[in-house]
Amino acid sequence: MINKTNVKNFFKTYGYWVAFALSIALLITIVTIAIVNKPAPIEEDFTPVVNEEIKFADPLADMALMKDYSNTKLQYSNTLKLWQAHKAVDLAAEEGTDVIAVLDGTVTEVTYNYLMGNIVKLDVGGGITVVYASLASDIPVKQGDAVTKGSVIGKVGKTAKSEASDGAHLHLEVLLNGESVDPNLYLDLSAK
Ligand SMILES: [Zn+2]
Structure with a gap:
């Protein structure tokens, strides 16, 4: 057939x-x-053990949260024209505003990085290092300095090339045992 x-x-x-x-x-x-x-999906299984007793002083006397911390949520970078996680908080302030030590600590590094600008790293104990980035060039502290809570460790600048189009701001990152954690765990930005 x-x-x-x-x-x-x-x-x-x-x-x-x-x-x-x-x-x-x-x-x-x-x-x-x-x-x-x-x-x-990219997810971090790292869960920080946060000491709730530790509270930071405000890193700027007057500040506005410009870009929040995000671990997995991607945020659009106007400068880099791409989406990326922002593991820090950006606090908008006038250029030249005093940047303040959030706790007593020791300056472990004063450095410059093309993407993040002038950086001061402050070891505040408890495994916590506070990374201040996008600072103005005029930095009054140096590596090894012991600083007290509330003292000035730099000025707000716009030296972070990766965030240049965001204007003057402080890019504040908090490392707990070397891992980025949400600065909101230690800072109260809600009222700002
Ligand atoms: Zn930032």
Whole structure:
């Protein structure tokens, strides 16, 4: 019964349907592969053990939260034209505003980085290091200095090239045992 003419007639009549069915099957296969191979969402399993007793002094006398901390949520960088996690808080302030030691501590590093500008790292004990970035060039402290809570460790600048279009601000990062944690754990920005 199956001869060439029958096959020809079959495709003449049902050719489009066969093509359609094959397309659907292909589509389902592609979608299935895409779902199976979908990369796992980036999530940090690192849960900081936060000492609730530790409370920071305000790093600026007058500040406005400009960009909040985000661990996994991507935020758009106007300067870099890309989405990235912002593991710090950006506090808007006039250029030249005093930047304050949030706790007693020791300056472990005074450095410059093209992307983050002038940086002061302050070890405040308890495994916590406060990283102040985008500071003005005029930095009154040096590595090894012991500073007291409330003392001036620098001035607000706009030296962080990666955040240049955000204007003058303090980029404040908090490291707990070397890992970025949310500065809001130690700071009260809610009323700002
Ligand atoms: Zn920032």
